Amino acid sequence: MPSPFAEHFPALRSGFSYLDNAAGAQVPTHCIDAIHQFLTGGSCNVGQPYPASRVATALKVRAREETAEFLNCRADEVMLGPSATALTFQVGRAVSRLFQAGDEVVISELEHESNAAPWRALEAQGVKVTTWRASWPEGRLEASELKKLITPRTRLVAVSAAANSVGATPDVAAAAEVAHSVGAWLFVDAVHSGPHHLPDVRAWGADFAVFSPYKVFGPHLGCLFVRRELLAGLPADKLWFMPDDGPQKFEPGTANHEGWAGWLGSLRYLRDVLGGGQPGREGLARAFQRIAQLEQPLLEAALEQLSRHPRVQLYGPKTSAGRVATFCFNVTGLAPRAVAEHLAEQGVGVAAGHYYATMAAQALGLMPDGAVRASLLHYNTAEDVGRLLAALDSLP
Numbered sequence: 001m002p003s004p005f006a007e008h009f010p011a012l013r014s015g016f017s018y019l020d021n022a023a024g025a026q027v028p029t030h031c032i033d034a035i036h037q038f039l040t041g042g043s044c045n046v047g048q049p050y051p052a053s054r055v056a057t058a059l060k061v062r063a064r065e066e067t068a069e070f071l072n073c074r075a076d077e078v079m080l081g082p083s084a085t086a087l088t089f090q091v092g093r094a095v096s097r098l099f100q101a102g103d104e105v106v107i108s109e110l111e112h113e114s115n116a117a118p119w120r121a122l123e124a125q126g127v128k129v130t131t132w133r134a135s136w137p138e139g140r141l142e143a144s145e146l147k148k149l150i151t152p153r154t155r156l157v158a159v160s161a162a163a164n165s166v167g168a169t170p171d172v173a174a175a176a177e178v179a180h181s182v183g184a185w186l187f188v189d190a191v192h193s194g195p196h197h198l199p200d201v202r203a204w205g206a207d208f209a210v211f212s213p214y215k216v217f218g219p220h221l222g223c224l225f226v227r228r229e230l231l232a233g234l235p236a237d238k239l240w241f242m243p244d245d246g247p248q249k250f251e252p253g254t255a256n257h258e259g260w261a262g263w264l265g266s267l268r269y270l271r272d273v274l275g276g277g278q279p280g281r282e283g284l285a286r287a288f289q290r291i292a293q294l295e296q297p298l299l300e301a302a303l304e305q306l307s308r309h310p311r312v313q314l315y316g317p318k319t320s321a322g323r324v325a326t327f328c329f330n331v332t333g334l335a336p337r338a339v340a341e342h343l344a345e346q347g348v349g350v351a352a353g354h355y356y357a358t359m360a361a362q363a364l365g366l367m368p369d370g371a372v373r374a375s376l377l378h379y380n381t382a383e384d385v386g387r388l389l390a391a392l393d394s395l396p
Contacts, residue, residue, distance in 0.1 A: 005379040008273060017348045017384040022164050022326050022355065022375035025195055025217045027266065028273075034265030035219070035258045045254055056257050063260035064247070066267050069281045071209065071225050072200045079224040079250040080260060084191050084210040085114035087224040090250050091187070091208055092118025094234040095156065101126025104154045106184075108132040108141055109363055110163040110170065113356045115189040115210075119158055132159070136363050137315045139166035140322070143174035154184040161204070162193035165357035165373070166316030167326030169193065176205030185230070191215055195377055196295065196324045198288040201225050218266035219259040224250060274378075294378040299325040302376065302385045309392060315364055315371065325376035331395060336372045339395065343372075346391035348384075350374045 006012040008028040018026055038059065042052030046060055060080070068075040081087045099105075105119045109131055120129050130149050134141050146157065157179040162169045176186045185207040190199045194211040201209050209225040226234065232245035242248045271283035274290040299320050306314050311332045317323040331339050340352035354361040354370040361367050374388055 003379045003381050003384075005273075008269060009379055012379060015347070017380075017387045019374040019376060019380070019384060019388060020349045020351045021195070021377045021380075022192060022215075022373060023351055024214050024220075025377055026379065027217055027219070027262070028269040030269035030272070031218055031262040031265040034268075035262040038258045038261035043258070046257075059257060059261055059264070060255055063264055066264060067223050070199065070267065070284060071211075071223070072202050072281065073225055074228060076247055077225055077228050077231070079226065079247045080255060081222045081224060081251060082256065083220070083222040084189070084212045084224075085222070087210055087222050087250065088114050088187075088189075089118045090236070091224070091226075091234070092121060094236055096122055096125065097235040098233075099125070099127050099155055102128070102153060104128045104130065104151060105156045105158070106130050106132050106146065106149050106154060106179075107158040108160065108170065109134045109359045110139060110141060110160050110165065110168060110357070111158060111359060112160065112164050112189060112191065113358055114191075115158050115160065115187065116359065119156065127155075128153075131359065132157075134168070134360070134363065137166075138317050139163055139168040139315065139360060140317065141168070141170040141175075143171060143178050146175060146178045150178060150182050150184065152182055154179070154182050156185045156187055158187045158189070160189040160192060161199070162190075162196065162324050162326075163316075163357065163360065164192040164326065164355055165360040166328045167323040167375075168317050169197075169322050169324060172204040172206070180205065192326070193324065196288075196291065198284055201227075213259075213263045213266065216266060217269060219256070219262040221256060221259045221263060226250070291378040295325050295376065296320070298376050298380055298382065298385060299323070301382060302327055302374070302388070305385070305389050309389070311395070312392065327374045328371050329374075330366070330371045331392065334395060336369050339372050339392075342395055343388070343391045346387065346394065348387050348391050350388075 003012045009026045011026045044052045046057040064078045065075045067078045107116050159175045179186045188206045188209040190211040194216045207227045214220040236249040238249045270287040274287035275283035312329050314329045336352035351373040
């Protein structure tokens with residue numbers, strides 16, 4: 001049986017079970033139609049008086065404003081870019097001009113490499129980079145362990161709001177409190193949490209945050225939040241006439257206008273279909289309440305069945321508390337890639353490898369082959385979970 005959301009997501013009408021959502025969500029017709037409408041209405045750049053350019057200019061303003069609603073911040077704290085990785089590297093280059101030898105950075109062991117490599121690059125100039133270790137195999141991070149690592153020389157702490165490997169969801173606000181106690185900044189990777197939980201950079205106490213619209217039912221784009229008070233003091237590789245205190249300093253080149261049109265369509269899907277038609281952040285809050293209601297039974301069913309499967313070794317939190325519906329596991333006697341290939345033949349799409357979460361894979365002793373990852377979103381169904389388990393049961 002197709003997903004009840006297949007009327008909005010054309011890809012779901014095939015009957016294939018998309019369980020690699022952590023690598024990118026499917027997109028609704030709201031997004032697809034918005035891209036088509038923008039491109040057929042006249043593709044052009046911003047800032048000119050003719051009609052199509054006026055449309056593009058207004059579109060970019062709206063994209064910034066509505067992304068700010070999504071993040072719970074000001075519009076002039078939002079940078080629109082090509083990917084979360086690219087934007088994180090831009091911040092890394094900026095702070096490299098501010099940090100000095102002897103300064104310190106702490107990165108959690110759950111991080112995707114995009115929230116680790118930019119900070120490790122600072123080691124070349126004498127910055128000390130320390131890893132905030134998780135408890136394994138659950139992948140839990142404790143603020144008490146972070147407290148042991150920070151010193152008066154700590155300048156930045158990097159942490160994920162949800163691990164793209166084992167699905168654990170650290171207490172970001174607690175990490176912010178620890179970081180801020182010594183005057184350090186908190187950089188939050190919200191890429192994997194974005195489709196499951198509505199971000200709130202204010203509640204987190206974040207100084208920086210990134211997320212990817214393509215994980216939240218949108219096009220392949222990236223967004224960066226920088227706390228307003230920090231923006232002007234960050235060096236940037238920018239055109240000379242761009243203001244130092246504006247978000248454009250981290251947006252070199254022409255924007256992907258059709259992509260931002262699609263992202264606005266994705267936000268409209270969230271508000272209209274899942275949020276009861278409510279505008280603004282209220283509509284998004286209602287949408288994510290509905291997402292939680294839809295995902296919770298899938299999370300619990302998959303967690304329970306994978307946990308008791310005789311051939312499956314499951315990593316990550318053992319209960320539904322403190323995790324999202326992302327399941328990292330291996331099958332006894334089989335390489336992860338072989339398992340993924342078999343599941344694909346059975347109409348179930350999963351990932352195999354380390355998913356760029358190399359520190360977690362190393363901590364679990366899974367390098368270089370990694371593990372299988374099945375990840376669910378609100379448009380998945382109990383039938384998808386059943387197909388996953390049936391495909392695992394049919395392994396040789």
